[in-house]
Amino acid sequence: MEFKHQMIGSTLxxxxxxxxxxDVGVIQYKRQLAALxxxxxxxxxxxxxxxxxxxxxxxxxxxxxxxxxxKANENTCIxxxxxxxxxxxxxxxxxxxxxxxxxxxxxxxxxLKSLVEHAEQERLEREAEKARKAEEAKKAExxxxxxxxxxxxxxxxxxxxxxxxxxxxxxxxxxxTQNKPPSPEK
Numbered sequence: 001m002e003f004k005h006q007m008i009g010s011t012l013x014x015x016x017x018x019x020x021x022x023d024v025g026v027i028q029y030k031r032q033l034a035a036l037x038x039x040x041x042x043x044x045x046x047x048x049x050x051x052x053x054x055x056x057x058x059x060x061x062x063x064x065x066x067x068x069x070x071k072a073n074e075n076t077c078i079x080x081x082x083x084x085x086x087x088x089x090x091x092x093x094x095x096x097x098x099x100x101x102x103x104x105x106x107x108x109x110x111x112l113k114s115l116v117e118h119a120e121q122e123r124l125e126r127e128a129e130k131a132r133k134a135e136e137a138k139k140a141e142x143x144x145x146x147x148x149x150x151x152x153x154x155x156x157x158x159x160x161x162x163x164x165x166x167x168x169x170x171x172x173x174x175x176x177t178q179n180k181p182p183s184p185e186k
Contacts, residue, residue, distance in 0.1 A: 003032045007040055008112070009119030014066070015048035021059035029062045043075045050081035060089055067098050076100055080108050 002017040014033060018025055036042070045066045052059070063079070070077040079086070079099045087103070090096040102108045 003029065005032075005036055007042075008115050009122055010041060010043040011046060011115060011119075012036060012040060012042045012044070013046045013048060013112075015050075017051050019051055019053040021049070021052045021055040021062070023056075023058050026058045026062040030065050033066060037069060042069075043073065044078065045070050045075075046078045046080050048080045049083075049086060052086060053083060055086050055089060057089075060086075060093060060095070064095070064098075067095075071098075078102060078111075080111075081105065 004015045004017065006013045014036070016025070016029065021029075047063060047066055049055075049063075067077040077099055079090075079101045082090075082101060082103060087096065087101070090099070102111055
């Protein structure tokens, strides 16, 4: 049994790759899906069942496992690319209204594209918010001058009129001053 998954924002895309979905695959499917639901914060679930050709009632119960999770959290469970056999089984069990069904490839691809774009937009907004908060925190940590406190601006050294003199301690400067004759006093 081969399963693949991908998180797109808060939506779990879960793909079942085997053509037969029966007793053997159901146990592994439920375990894998339960582990993913524990690991990630999932709102909506997309079950990509495009490769499933044969499904029985136990396979249907496994699909309902995902539906129960999303319904309990008031979210959506989407069946993507189900074959006619699965749609017929859902209709017979009166469960076709329990899922949002996307059965056309172009519609499914457009849906995934919009989902990825939306997730990317949310990610960019979170990053911008994080950067804005970091900038605010940085500004809050900068030392305040007296102008911000209502007075005149005073540099950090506390001397507003005479800034500190820079001393040049290079060897060249010291040699010039040592070799200079004393200036005559007037």
